[in-house]
């Protein structure tokens with residue numbers, strides 16, 4: 217193996233090990249957010265380059281099949297390979313929630329999920345919520361309550377809300393507060409975000 221190849225290979229392993237370790241180190245909250253091996257099909261390593269894999273997933277109802285470096289995160293896959301830039305890069309270490317998307321019905325930090333882990337999954341991003349010009353009730357509720365200020369965290373807040381309300385359609389405020397606790401807002405719009413979640417719950421029942 218050429219020195220250059222060996223360096224890249226080592227970096228790839230280090231990055232992967234870091235991502236796995238980081239995900240585990242975040243404790244109980246994050247462990248519920250990361251897809252389990254049972255959720256994912258095994259990625260297909262390419263014959264020509266073991267550092268790359270073919271990943272297949274459905275994003276917002278559209279099937280994609282792409283060959284990517286093994287170390288590609290789901291967030292990078294969405295933003296750089298599919299140009300779906302609604303999910304944001306905040307901390308890049310499973311702490312802020314700005315990168316949240318829904319994978320097989322669960323809210324997931326896409327910055328610490330590898331694209332290959334999502335192989336075979338159904339992924340929903342903020343771009344897939346509205347139906348044409350009709351906003352999703354959660355989006356309507358966030359607008360109604362101004363559940364944002366700068367908006368950087370908002371797509372993550374909304375996608376966590378989506379997974380939560382699909383699971384718990386009529387939550388109490390305490391349940392909603394706990395469900396949203398993995399999504400930080402540097403503008404501290406928490407009161408209005410909570411109001412948005414509760415209104416979204418009512419709108420989704422209507």
Ligand code: FES
Pocket residue numbers: 304305306307308309310311312313314315316325326327328
């Ligand atoms: S960017 Fe993923 S949790 Fe912060």
Ligand code: FES
Pocket residue numbers: 363364365366367368369370400401402403404405
């Ligand atoms: S609205 Fe600015 S970080 Fe949440």
